[in-house]
Amino acid sequence: MSGLRDAGHLFRFLGLFVIAFLVFLGVRRYVVPKTFGEYGHYRGAAIDEIAARPVKFAGHQACEQCHTDIADTKAKGAHAHVNCEACHGALAQHANDPTSMTPVKPDSAVLCARCHTASAAKPKGFPQVDPAEHSNGVPCATCHNPHSPVIGSDAGASTAPGGAK
Amino acid sequence: MKISRRHLLILLPAAAVAWKHVLAGEPEESPNYRKSDHWWGMLIDIPKCIGCGNCVRACQAENDVPDGFFRTWVERYERTDTHLETPEVISPDGGKEGFPSAAEGTGGEYFFVPKMCNHCSDSPCTQVCPVGATFVTPDGVVLIDQKYCLGCAYCVQACPYGCRYIHPTKKVADKCTLCYHRITKGLTTACCEACPTGARQLADLKDPKDPIHEFLKTHSVQVLKPQMATGAKAFYYGLDGSVR
Amino acid sequence: MSGVEGYMYPNEVTLYWSVLIVLYPYITGLVAGAFILASLVRVFKVRAVAPTYRLALLTALSFLLVAPLPLQFHLGHPERSPEMYFTPHSSSAMAMFGYVYLWYLMAVLVFEIWLDYRREIVLLSQSSKGLLRLIYKIMTLGSNNISPRSLQIDERVGWIVTLVGIPSAFLLHGYVGFIFGSIKANPWWSSPLMPVVFIFSAMVSGIAAVMLIYMATTKLRKLTIDIRCVDTIAMYMFYIFVIDFTLEMLDLVHRIYEADESFRSLNFMVHTKLYFSQIVLQIAVGTLIPLVLLFLTQVVKFAEIVRKRIYVLSSSLILISVFAMRWNVVIGGQLFSKSFLGYTTYKMDLVTKEGFLVALSLEILPLLFLWALVKLLPPWPESASHETALGH
Numbered sequence: 001m002s003g004l005r006d007a008g009h010l011f012r013f014l015g016l017f018v019i020a021f022l023v024f025l026g027v028r029r030y031v032v033p034k035t036f037g038e039y040g041h042y043r044g045a046a047i048d049e050i051a052a053r054p055v056k057f058a059g060h061q062a063c064e065q066c067h068t069d070i071a072d073t074k075a076k077g078a079h080a081h082v083n084c085e086a087c088h089g090a091l092a093q094h095a096n097d098p099t100s101m102t103p104v105k106p107d108s109a110v111l112c113a114r115c116h117t118a119s120a121a122k123p124k125g126f127p128q129v130d131p132a133e134h135s136n137g138v139p140c141a142t143c144h145n146p147h148s149p150v151i152g153s154d155a156g157a158s159t160a161p162g163g164a165k
Numbered sequence: 166m167k168i169s170r171r172h173l174l175i176l177l178p179a180a181a182v183a184w185k186h187v188l189a190g191e192p193e194e195s196p197n198y199r200k201s202d203h204w205w206g207m208l209i210d211i212p213k214c215i216g217c218g219n220c221v222r223a224c225q226a227e228n229d230v231p232d233g234f235f236r237t238w239v240e241r242y243e244r245t246d247t248h249l250e251t252p253e254v255i256s257p258d259g260g261k262e263g264f265p266s267a268a269e270g271t272g273g274e275y276f277f278v279p280k281m282c283n284h285c286s287d288s289p290c291t292q293v294c295p296v297g298a299t300f301v302t303p304d305g306v307v308l309i310d311q312k313y314c315l316g317c318a319y320c321v322q323a324c325p326y327g328c329r330y331i332h333p334t335k336k337v338a339d340k341c342t343l344c345y346h347r348i349t350k351g352l353t354t355a356c357c358e359a360c361p362t363g364a365r366q367l368a369d370l371k372d373p374k375d376p377i378h379e380f381l382k383t384h385s386v387q388v389l390k391p392q393m394a395t396g397a398k399a400f401y402y403g404l405d406g407s408v409r
Numbered sequence: 410m411s412g413v414e415g416y417m418y419p420n421e422v423t424l425y426w427s428v429l430i431v432l433y434p435y436i437t438g439l440v441a442g443a444f445i446l447a448s449l450v451r452v453f454k455v456r457a458v459a460p461t462y463r464l465a466l467l468t469a470l471s472f473l474l475v476a477p478l479p480l481q482f483h484l485g486h487p488e489r490s491p492e493m494y495f496t497p498h499s500s501s502a503m504a505m506f507g508y509v510y511l512w513y514l515m516a517v518l519v520f521e522i523w524l525d526y527r528r529e530i531v532l533l534s535q536s537s538k539g540l541l542r543l544i545y546k547i548m549t550l551g552s553n554n555i556s557p558r559s560l561q562i563d564e565r566v567g568w569i570v571t572l573v574g575i576p577s578a579f580l581l582h583g584y585v586g587f588i589f590g591s592i593k594a595n596p597w598w599s600s601p602l603m604p605v606v607f608i609f610s611a612m613v614s615g616i617a618a619v620m621l622i623y624m625a626t627t628k629l630r631k632l633t634i635d636i637r638c639v640d641t642i643a644m645y646m647f648y649i650f651v652i653d654f655t656l657e658m659l660d661l662v663h664r665i666y667e668a669d670e671s672f673r674s675l676n677f678m679v680h681t682k683l684y685f686s687q688i689v690l691q692i693a694v695g696t697l698i699p700l701v702l703l704f705l706t707q708v709v710k711f712a713e714i715v716r717k718r719i720y721v722l723s724s725s726l727i728l729i730s731v732f733a734m735r736w737n738v739v740i741g742g743q744l745f746s747k748s749f750l751g752y753t754t755y756k757m758d759l760v761t762k763e764g765f766l767v768a769l770s771l772e773i774l775p776l777l778f779l780w781a782l783v784k785l786l787p788p789w790p791e792s793a794s795h796e797t798a799l800g801h
Contacts, residue, residue, distance in 0.1 A: 289594060294498055328420065331485060
């Protein structure tokens with residue numbers, strides 16, 4: 001008995017640990033997010049939060065719903081697989097509410113050069129020219145319909161502003 | 166993006182459903198999206214890449230990627246006599262504005278390599294996160310819970326591919342999310358959407374009808390740094406042995 | 410891109426782990442090393458170094474209290490660090506930190522110090538006045554029992570705590586080595602030797618630190634340094650240093666011999682970017698010179714004053730060398746590209762949160778803590794109570 005009495009201070013020290021542990025458990029229950037561990041060692045709600053981020057590129061299917069004439073022209077031409085927003089930029093806002101913003105027509109002199117400026121680095125079969133030699137500074141859209149760029153392939157179609165029908 | 170009429174018939178209704186949500190202005194998960202139905206990956210077709218940088222710009226626009234950091238980037242390799250041992254690589258501003266023209270006749274042979282998060286199934290980055298702020302979703306996408314991340318940068322050190330960074334203002338880890346907010350709505354990723362040549366294509370490895378999945382099963386593809394055994398899911402077609 | 414040579418993945422150009430991450434293993438290393446020195450007395454009964462026993466424990470505590478600070482300054486969201494306690498990820502070595510730290514702080518260091526000082530604490534709680542009296546009273550945890558039997562129990566329990574404390578100290582510092590050693594993405598870090606090298610260099614640095622502090626404080630108090638004590642400390646320091654040097658050389662030789670895909674890039678980095686910090690500071694000045702000097706003291710009978718000078722010089726060089734080693738590991742591991750095609754530069758800021766001034770302050774702070782602890786719990790060997798605790 002007296003042995004225990006002489007060890008009393010040790011139990012007090014141990015007591016500190018026990019109290020701290022209990023406080024820890026209590027705080028933990030309150031603080032750890034509810035969805036933690038739902039799918040794995042992470043906050044399950046994070047997945048939905050990330051999935052709920054706003055979309056900036058509408059995706060070509062959205063454009064094609066309204067701009068059917070352009071879509072038809074493009075599907076037959078060399079740019080069939082170039083999606084609308086690859087050139088026109090992110091337009092989900094426009095697709096969401098067409099009157100809320102009018103997309104600016106890209107400057108073909110700058111835009112086309114990005115892909116088609118000749119470079120030994122590009123794949124050999126890819127159509128490329130030296131813009132200065134090729135057109136002497138004349139904007140590409142003067143001769144090429146961007147939606148069906150091979151000259152003569154777009155009989156009847158125009159590069160008119162692609163207003164929805 | 167190669168889409169046959171048959172696929173259009175499948176995709177349009179899905180797009181219409183997703184579209185309804187985009188129109189409604191409250192982007193939510195598509196009601197018919199089940200995580201267990203999908204296992205996402207990506208196909209990167211090297212011979213098709215022209216180094217235009219559209220993907221890098223589109224990603225930045227879609228995901229508010231801060232300047233100087235990259236969720237995706239494009240590298241340009243030069244084939245020289247010794248390129249397998251010592252490749253010459255450049256990536257000016259991640260390839261965001263394309264690459265300087267290489268003059269014809271200089272004898273150079275080049276190719277472009279888009280890089281991104283490989284969404285590894287055995288990802289070393291999720292292994293080292295001390296608190297569970299980064300994880301692999303049930304549908305195979307590696308994401309970061311930026312509300313939980315401490316910004317310790319351990320995951321950045323653990324990634325063999327250099328695809329992670331600490332966001333300069335949010336002070337948490339950041340990286341490619343495979344446009345999770347888009348693919349769960351039936352859309353494709355921003356980089357795939359913007360790629361003019363089809364060099365980047367989303368793949369759903371659980372969908373037998375996915376043409377990209379089919380391509381992966383019928384062609385020789387590789388992953389980056391296979392010796393790291395990360396279970397990388399960004400598959401490269403036509404990858405040269407010199408690519409680091 | 411400024412400061413970049415060759416090709417680096419775009420996100421690699423910035424270094425994410427700064428000088429504070431160099432400081433953290435350095436500090437925990439000093440803690441572990443100081444504790445090992447104390448355990449030489451308690452567990453291995455090396456009587457000769459008894460004069461440094463309490464000083465070593467207080468030194469360990471001072472550095473341990475500062476240890477979390479570099480990490481807090483580094484984190485993007487330090488306010489979220491409790492998450493490591495609430496949801497530690499079991500596959501992450503870093504997640505261990507919170508628990509290992511707390512265990513070592515409370516269940517080893519504070520417990521052992523408390524047990525060793527309990528008699529003084531109780532006496533001081535009765536003899537002091539004012540705020541100090543309150544502090545001592547709290548430290549007694551309400552128990553005034555300092556009967557011989559209770560002190561005997563303290564002695565026994567303290568022995569067990571020290572025994573447990575040795576592997577705990579290895580864990581406290583070894584896990585840091587594992588944090589680096591387990592990263593397969595980084596060939597400069599990835600190695601099973603990493604935790605072992607960290608532990609041995611930690612022991613050397615901690616012992617060197619306590620030796621210097623002992624010699625400095627004794628001089629400041631205008632007393633004579635116990636020459637047998639520092640001779641013994643130096644002997645242990647020498648032998649542990651030999652083991653540490655062997656391990657580091659083993660890593661180096663192994664790398665050079667196997668020459669895997671990373672070798673060319675790393676070799677170039679060591680000879681250029683890390684030339685001063687590794688070859689000059691860590692190896693030549695910080696390791697070879699102290700090794701030779703200490704070896705000489707083991708085989709040649711120098712005069713006391715010469716030995717003391719050698720010990721001071723060697724300990725100082727060792728402290729610099731071990732810091733350089735941490736620098737070379739942490740910073741070096743981020744200077745080269747994982748493509749093995751390029752290098753970047755570390756630009757250490759002066760006044761930012763992770764800059765030089767913060768690092769310097771965090772190096773000095775433990776000494777201030779030590780000063781306060783020494784005032785609160787005098788560790789000097791002359792006090793009779795010290796003998797009581799260790800005498801029998």
